Amino acid sequence: MSYLETAAQFYSEVAQTPEIGLCCVQSTPMQLPGLKIPCKMQDMNYGCGTTVHPTELSHQPTVLYVGVGGGLEALQFAYFSRRPGAVIAVEPVAAMREAARNNLELAAKENPWFDPSFVEIRDGDAFNLPVADESVDIVAQNCLFNIFAPEDLTRALQAAYRVLKLGGRLQMSDPIATRPIPQHLQQDERLRAMCLSGALTYAEYIQRIIDVGFGQIEIRARRPYRLLDSETYQLEQHLLLESLDSVAFKVAIPEDGACVFTGKTAIYAGNEPFFDDAAGHLLQRGIPAAVCDKTAAKLGALKPSEIMITESTWHYSGGGCC
Known part of the structure; x- marks a missing residue:
């Protein structure tokens, strides 16, 4: 079984039986006026930060969300884009698609402004996004791309770049590692699926984004995420993982190199x-x-x-x- 198949199996399990605190151990969902988040959707908050930045969301952008999870951030994006099909959520795991649809139906009962048609959930994956070239304003993903092996991360970033309009934004939240993760942990497929062993260092992560063509990157937040202790994970010393929220813009790379803020x-x-x-x-x-x-x-x-x-x-x- 490949690491991607292991991840699909793992998230099929947690879609059916939510594992509270799987990824997010500190942050709570953004509080927005008039937005009520169903408890089950909150329990499935499988993210390490946030990709929903209100200042980015004027003019009701079309959002492509990769890896729908329990639907929480899809609902938050729909709060800013209240029209049918404004949020397209792509998810390869059938059980997760079903769970998200059910959660969004619950959300519609608790939020008079929300209609489930605002979020369209499609079968697909991060490497073959089922939308046209240059057709969306925002691509977002939370704690998914870190699962990918480096070469697959590049494929996912290339796919995001393809579907974004010129000037569009890739909004991501992923764990990063304060030093390279040892091979014995990288090769543990279940730890990778749990967002604990696939993280790149900050420099490697940012360079991957630049290499596919994004000319400007802005760091929204960087904070401690998890500690891999030396005893449990067979390390010479403790290894800190951090959560990084970033926005990458589909603009030309200047002659003297990309701008990273x-x-x-x-x-x-x-x-x-x-x-x-x-x-x-x-x-x-x-x-x-x-x-x-x-x-x-x-x-x-x-x-x-x-x-x-x-x-x-x-x-x-x-x-x-x-």
């Missing part, structure tokens, strides 16, 4: 009122300006005595230098 700022401390470099980055004296990591490195090296570069906050909400 992690919450860094540049602050000019020179004698003149403004600093303006050759690339057009304008800094007002004493006022922090959001910059991508690439620009931060360049400005910091250009005038280290006059430009302070602050550390990454790992919480960035848009705008910036590029």
Whole structure:
């Protein structure tokens, strides 16, 4: 049995018998006015963070959600796009599709504004998304892509890139590893299905996204997720997994490389009122300006005595230098 078949079997089991806290151990679903989440849907909150960022969801975007789970985030996206077929949820596991449909019917009884037609659940997988090229505004997935082996992760990212409109956004939440996960854990198919052994390091994860063509990435959140302790997992030392929420934009990659925003700022401390470099980055004296990591490195090296570069906050909400 392949690791993907093991994952399908595992999620078929938890679709029929919810395993509370399987992935999400700290966060609770976003509270939105007038949104009530059925208890069973909450119990099936198999995610490590969130992909639903309200500032991204104006103008009722068409959303493709990969791996429907219990339907919680599909319902949250529908809160912002209240029209039939606005959210397309793709799910390969039949039991999970059925569970999500049932949960959405429950949600319709508890939320007068919601109609189940707002979410269309389709049979399909992350590698062969059943929608046309450049047809959706947002592709989202929560705690799914980390299950994939690296080469399959690239296939899934390529599929997401294909279906996004130009300027569209890939919104993801996945575990990442603070150091490479040993082979004996990577090869444990059930641990991989449980989102505990397939995570890449931050640098590897971001580079995979860039390599398929996304020109700008913004980190929305980065926080502790799980600890793989040395005794249980046969490690030389404890290994921390983190949860990373990111938004990747389908825009061209600049000649000098992709822009990755992690919450860094540049602050000019020179004698003149403004600093303006050759690339057009304008800094007002004493006022922090959001910059991508690439620009931060360049400005910091250009005038280290006059430009302070602050550390990454790992919480960035848009705008910036590029």
